[in-house]
Amino acid sequence: MVRFENVGLRYGLGPEVLRDLTFRIEPHSFQFLTGPSGAGKTSLLKLLFLSLRPTRGLITQFGHDVATLSKDAVATLRRRIGIVFQDFRLLDHMTTYENVALPLRVMGRPEESYRDEVIELLNWVDLGDRMWALPPVLSGGEKQRAAIARAVIARPQLLLADEPTGNVDPPLAQRLLRLFIELNKSGTSVVIATHDIALMDQYDARRLVLHDGRLHIYD
Numbered sequence: 001m002v003r004f005e006n007v008g009l010r011y012g013l014g015p016e017v018l019r020d021l022t023f024r025i026e027p028h029s030f031q032f033l034t035g036p037s038g039a040g041k042t043s044l045l046k047l048l049f050l051s052l053r054p055t056r057g058l059i060t061q062f063g064h065d066v067a068t069l070s071k072d073a074v075a076t077l078r079r080r081i082g083i084v085f086q087d088f089r090l091l092d093h094m095t096t097y098e099n100v101a102l103p104l105r106v107m108g109r110p111e112e113s114y115r116d117e118v119i120e121l122l123n124w125v126d127l128g129d130r131m132w133a134l135p136p137v138l139s140g141g142e143k144q145r146a147a148i149a150r151a152v153i154a155r156p157q158l159l160l161a162d163e164p165t166g167n168v169d170p171p172l173a174q175r176l177l178r179l180f181i182e183l184n185k186s187g188t189s190v191v192i193a194t195h196d197i198a199l200m201d202q203y204d205a206r207r208l209v210l211h212d213g214r215l216h217i218y219d
């Protein structure tokens with residue numbers, strides 16, 4: 001599904017922040033991505049979401065060499081990826097319900113075909129009573145859950161999440177982890193970037209550990 005071969009990344013003329021990354025993300029797999037602050041987790045997620053290109057090495061995504069992709073081809077591939085950004089990136093003029101439903105609307109599905117699905121997911125992430133609120137009035141934890149619901153609603157082939165439990169209490173973090181596990185069981189490959197050791201200890205999964213720009217893999 002995703003293959004990295006000797007990938008390096010630098011910003012401008014700065015030092016390499018990711019070095020010699022060689023690994024694969026297999027279909028239907030689940031992995032945590034961890035490492036100290038500044039180790040390059042967000043940068044690696046950006047490479048996986050095709051919002052950054054590597055400065056060296058080869059990345060193959062869904063069978064395509066990303067270096068050769070046009071803008072349109074990137075947009076098409078991204079529809080197969082769900083992402084939870086660290087800063088959520090909800091659309092402030094749309095309600096929570098509309099934000100979460102957006103990926104399905106973009107696919108051209110009529111609202112009556114997905115309304116119940118969206119409401120069920122909003123209830124699952126404990127936002128049932130906030131679904132008509134606009135993002136600016138949501139708390140940090142509520143925004144985070146809305147961003148997670150939006151990322152998973154269309155059952156993407158690959159889910160990328162940057163610190164998805166950073167703003168919620170432990171019981172809710174556990175519930176969100178269950179959501180990611182269920183999604184993985186239904187076929188999605190999941191990559192969760194996190195510092196949360198307690199969260200990782202709750203699920204026996206592969207760990208990708210970044211340290212000084214290099215990746216160590218614990219299967």
Ligand SMILES: Nc1ncnc2c1ncn2[C@@H]1O[C@H](COP(=O)(O)OP(=O)(O)OP(=O)(O)O)[C@@H](O)[C@H]1O
Nearest residue numbers: 011012014017035036037038039040041042043044
């Ligand atoms: N746009 C940018 N321009 C220049 N340097 C950057 C940029 N984004 C990140 N960096 C640098 O790249 C390195 C890796 O940053 P990154 O945000 O990927 O780490 P991280 O592991 O996600 O950190 P955190 O856990 O604190 O979010 C850091 O040294 C950071 O300063």
